[in-house]
Amino acid sequence: xxxxxxxxxxxxxxxxxxxxxxxxxxxxxxxxxxxxxxxxxxxxxxxxxxxxxxxxxxxxxxxxxxxxxxxxxxxxxxxxxxxxxxxxxxxxxxxxxxxxxxxxxxxxxxxxxxxxxxxxxxxxxxxxxxxxxxxxxxxxxxxxxxxxxxxxxxxxxxxxxxxxxxxxxxxxxxxxxxxxxxxxxxxxxxxxxxxxxxxxxxxxxxxxxxxxxxxxxxxxxxxxxxxxxxxxxxxxxxxxxxxxxxxxxxxxxxxxxxxxxxxxxxxxxxxxxxxxxxxxxxxxxxxxxxxxxxxxxxxxxxxxxxxxxxxxxxxxxxxxxxxxxxxxxxxxxxxxxxxxxxxxxxxxxxxxxxxxxxxxxxxxxxxxxxxxxxxxxxxxxxxxxxxxxxxxxxxxxxxxxxxxxxxxxxxxxxxxxxxxxxxxxxxxxxxxxxxxxxxxxxxxxxxxxxxxxxxxxxxxxxxxxxxxxxxxxxxxxxxxxxxxxxxxxxxxxxxxxxxxxxxxxxxxxxxxxxxxxxxxxxxxxxxxxxxxxxxxxxxxxxxxxxxxxxxxxxxxxxxxxxxxxxxxxxxxxxxxxxxxxxxxxxxxxxxxxxxxxxxxxxxxxxxxxxxxxxxxxxxxxxxxxxxxxxxxxxxxxxxxxxxxxxxxxxxxxxxxxxxxxxxx
Numbered sequence: 136x137x138x139x140x141x142x143x144x145x146x147x148x149x150x151x152x153x154x155x156x157x158x159x160x161x162x163x164x165x166x167x168x169x170x171x172x173x174x175x176x177x178x179x180x181x182x183x184x185x186x187x188x189x190x191x192x193x194x195x196x197x198x199x200x201x202x203x204x205x206x207x208x209x210x211x212x213x214x215x216x217x218x219x220x221x222x223x224x225x226x227x228x229x230x231x232x233x234x235x236x237x238x239x240x241x242x243x244x245x246x247x248x249x250x251x252x253x254x255x256x257x258x259x260x261x262x263x264x265x266x267x268x269x270x271x272x273x274x275x276x277x278x279x280x281x282x283x284x285x286x287x288x289x290x291x292x293x294x295x296x297x298x299x300x301x302x303x304x305x306x307x308x309x310x311x312x313x314x315x316x317x318x319x320x321x322x323x324x325x326x327x328x329x330x331x332x333x334x335x336x337x338x339x340x341x342x343x344x345x346x347x348x349x350x351x352x353x354x355x356x357x358x359x360x361x362x363x364x365x366x367x368x369x370x371x372x373x374x375x376x377x378x379x380x381x382x383x384x385x386x387x388x389x390x391x392x393x394x395x396x397x398x399x400x401x402x403x404x405x406x407x408x409x410x411x412x413x414x415x416x417x418x419x420x421x422x423x424x425x426x427x428x429x430x431x432x433x434x435x436x437x438x439x440x441x442x443x444x445x446x447x448x449x450x451x452x453x454x455x456x457x458x459x460x461x462x463x464x465x466x467x468x469x470x471x472x473x474x475x476x477x478x479x480x481x482x483x484x485x486x487x488x489x490x491x492x493x494x495x496x497x498x499x500x501x502x503x504x505x506x507x508x509x510x511x512x513x514x515x516x517x518x519x520x521x522x523x524x525x526x527x528x529x530x531x532x533x534x535x536x537x538x539x540x541x542x543x544x545x546x547x548x549x550x551x552x553x554x555x556x557x558x559x560x561x562x563x564x565x566x567x568x569x570x571x572x573x574x575x576x577x578x579x580x581x582x583x584x585x586x587x588x589x590x591x592x593x594x595x596x597x598x599x600x601x602x603x604x605x606x607x608x609x610x611x612x613x614x615x616x617x618x619x620x621x622x623x624x625x626x627x628x629x630x631x632x633x634x635x636x637x638x639x640x641x642x643x644x645x646x647x648x649x650x651x652x653x654x655x656x657x658x659x660x661x662x663x664x665x666x667x668x669x670x671x672x673x674x675x676x677x678x679x680x681x682x683x684x685x686x687x688x689x690x691x692x693x694x695x696x697x698x699x700x701x702x703x704x705x706x707x708x709x710x711x712x713x714x715x716x717x718x719x720x721x722x723x724x725x726x727x728x729x730x731x732x733x734x735x736x737x738x739x740x741x742x743x744x745x746x747x748x749x750x751x752x753x754x755x756x757x758x759x760x761x762x763x764x765x766x767x768x769x770x771x772x773x774x775x776x777x778x779x780x781x782x783x784x785x786x787x788x789x790x791x792x793x794x795x796x797x798x799x
Contacts, residue, residue, distance in 0.1 A: 138277035142633075171306060180205040192283045198290040198363030200336050212282030216275040224271035231263035238262075293313035294363035296333030298404075301367055302397035302615075303657065303682075304331040304338075309394045310678050312387040319351045330657040337362055341372070352376050367397075405689075406481045409696060416700050419475045419767060420707045423760060427711050430756050431718050433460045461752050465759045472763025474780055476770040479700070484695070489559065489653060489774060508552040508776045512544075519544035534755055538790065542783040549769070549780020556773055559596060563654045563687055565599040570658075570683045572761075574676035583609035584639075602649045609642035654690065658683050697771045701781075704768025710784050711760045712792070715753045716752040719798045754789075754799040761785035 183189065184206045196205045203211075218400050223359065311321040319342075325331060326338035337358055345354030359372040371393060378389040396766070433456065493499050493509040503510045525538035531539070544545045572594050576586035590596075591607040647655050658679060765782025791798040 151526070173210070176210040176214040177207060180210040183213060184209050189283075192286055195283070195286040195363075195758060196289045197284060197361035198293060200293060200333075200340070201289070208286075209282070212279055215282075216278035219278045220271040220275035223274040224267045227270040228263055228267035230272050232259065248370065274497065292364040293333050293336075297362070297364040297368050297402075298333040300330075300334040301364075301371065302401045302564055304328075304334040304388060305371070305394045305397055306678070306682065307331070309387070309390040310675060312383065312390050315672055317347070318375070322351065322355075334368065334545040337364075352380070359726050366659070367400075412479065412700065414704055415475070415478055418449055419471070420703060422471060423468070423763060424711055424714075426468050427753070427756050429758060430457070430460055430464055430753060431715075433457050457749075457752065461755065464756050468756070468759035468763045472782075474768040475763070476766040477773075479767065479770045480774065483774070489556070491555070505551060506555050506558065508548055508555060511548045511551040515547045532751075534758070535790065538758055538786050542787045542790075545779035545783030546787065549776055549783060552773070552776030553780060559652045561598045562650055562652050563690065565596045566650060566652070566655055567683050567687045568594065569596055569599060569603060570676070570680050574680040577676045578673050598652070602646055605649070606642060606646040607647070610639055616780060654686055655763075656682065658686065659730055701768045701769040704764045705785070708761050708764035708789075711764075712789060715757045716792075716796070716798055719750045719753060750799050754793050757793070758786060758789055761789045 152668055168233070184193070189209065192209070193205055201208060307328070308321055308324055311324060322338050323342060324343055326335050326336055331338075341351070341358040343354070343356040344357045345351040348354060348357070355372045355376045359369040360371075362368045374389060374393075375386070378386040400682070436471065491507050491509040495515065495667045500507075500510045500513055504514055505511075519540050522543050523536050526536045527533075527541060571584045571589060572590045573583075576589055577583060581589065586609055587603065588607040591600075591603045596603055643659060647659050762782050762785070765785040769775075769778030769781035
């Protein structure tokens with residue numbers, strides 16, 4: 136790297152100042168690392184980075200993990216702000232130019248005569264330009280402000296990720312401390328594991344800073360200064376520096392104490408999250424029923440007091456107030472459902488969030504159709520689209536076209552996700568048994584490869600039988616080249632024999648990939664790193680057994696605690712559907728409205744209510760409620776794919792009940 140300007144990412148990792156001097160800037164821009172647009176934006180707007188109003192943004196930026204420098208990010212924000220400003224000014228000018236004459240005429244008629252100068256200053260063109268300029272300035276400043284809020288959001292998200300992954304990372308460091316690796320090697324191995332999320336990213340930043348500064352101590356200090364986790368990661372890194380300088384024994388004792396403390400803190404955080412979820416659920420249910428009640432009330436008020444809800448004049452024409460209430464209610468319900476699902480999803484620990492990658496070839500996508508929700512989504516989407524086209528040609532209403540096509544997509548994908556979840560649950564259950572059995576063999580003095588082979592022969596592991604047999608074969612094939620060494624369980628052999636160690640590490644990595652569950656990814660990495668570091672095999676597998684058992688128990692406890700919230704989501708949807716069904720059959724009826732008009736003196740125009748139209752409007756609101764409830768219940772159950780299944784089923788049931796019952 137000598138003689139080469141630092142990249143934005145390197146400067147960010149080092150924690151140093153992000154200001155570039157002129158020579159570095161020229162070399163950086165000539166190097167071609169910026170796109171043409173970035174170079175233009177940098178030249179135009181990078182000067183704003185030195186403004187005092189962006190000092191808080193700079194501090195927040197240091198807590199993010201963005202690959203671009205602060206000047207580059209800010210230049211992009213300012214460039215976007217000008218684009219948004221122009222995009223707002225042009226339509227505002229067109230609208231203002233068309234409406235300003237009428238508004239000024241109304242003002243003149245109300246105020247009477249005005250002096251000529253004042254009249255000139257209130258010309259329609261001047262007013263339209265002024266309004267458009269004000270709208271553009273507001274849009275520009277709002278965009279810049281949102282850029283700063285985006286940094287705040289990134290910082291908060293990263294802080295949460297760090298605080299969730301730090302306990303597991305410290306447990307791994309504690310295990311590595313029992314081996315022969317030094318502090319720098321321990322940090323490198325922990326940083327290399329994606330299972331530790333934001334903590335691993337912070338440690339990688341510390342290693343980059345250490346490479347630039349020439350000292351791990353300095354790298355840890357810089358990351359501790361800039362990390363968004365001021366209450367957790369920052370003190371840990373500073374104390375890690377202090378005990379690492381004291382000696383290996385002091386560092387191991389500190390990591391042991393810190394691991395226990397973080398475990399207690401994590402348990403308290405889970406209890407707080409559970410209490411927050413209870414409050415969130417109560418709020419969700421309370422708010423969920425309001426839109427349907429509002430639409431029902433608007434319908435009743437229109438019958439009883441027609442003047443109470445007059446039509447609304449808009450640029451696109453006169454719109455009935457009930458339609459405005461309907462559209463607003465639907466948008467509110469969709470936003471409520473998405474917001475509730477996101478809030479519930481953030482309460483789920485990262486190691487219990489399953490994600491599925493789309494295979495790279497069409498053949499693999501077809502083969503994995505029954506076990507990979509991502510593949511199912513790709514294959515099911517075209518038939519769902521064709522169904523939407525067919526329903527539209529059959530003259531179904533637009534609402535039903537969208538809803539039925541959504542259900543045709545969501546339900547099959549959700550079913551595949553449910554099947555994959557059951558398979559993953561079985562794998563996690565058998566994985567806990569596998570680790571427990573291997574730990575028992577290693578505790579009795581068997582080398583790790585022999586222990587795996589014995590478990591593969593003697594234990595029925597169900598869905599993991601083939602994967603464990605493949606792992607045993609891969610480990611056994613390297614035993615001849617890796618002689619058992621001191622206390623490593625036959626894993627690594629002599630410290631100079633890195634080749635067999637790397638082969639066995641690759642075998643374990645392949646086993647983790649085949650299992651493919653978050654539990655496997657977050658735990659079996661302990662074996663590779665710790666045994667390679669020379670840690671005692673018995674201690675490694677005892678720690679692994681405790682880790683797997685604890686995480687599996689937490690996983691089951693979380694799913695059990697989520698069952699009531701799934702029931703609440705379905706119950707709320709059923710409640711709203713039942714209320715709307717009663718209103719449709721008992722209230723919104725032509726004969727009943729005529730009787731009401733005859734008996735109530737204040738009913739003026741009962742004919743303003745069209746029963747079929749009102750029933751359909753209530754049906755639309757009910758379907759929006761089904762979507763919101765399904766998203767909430769599904770996310771509480773298993774995640775976003777389960778949200779598709781629950782919402783799709785609720786939409787289908789609602790359509791069937793309302794159609795077969797003649798309610799729409």
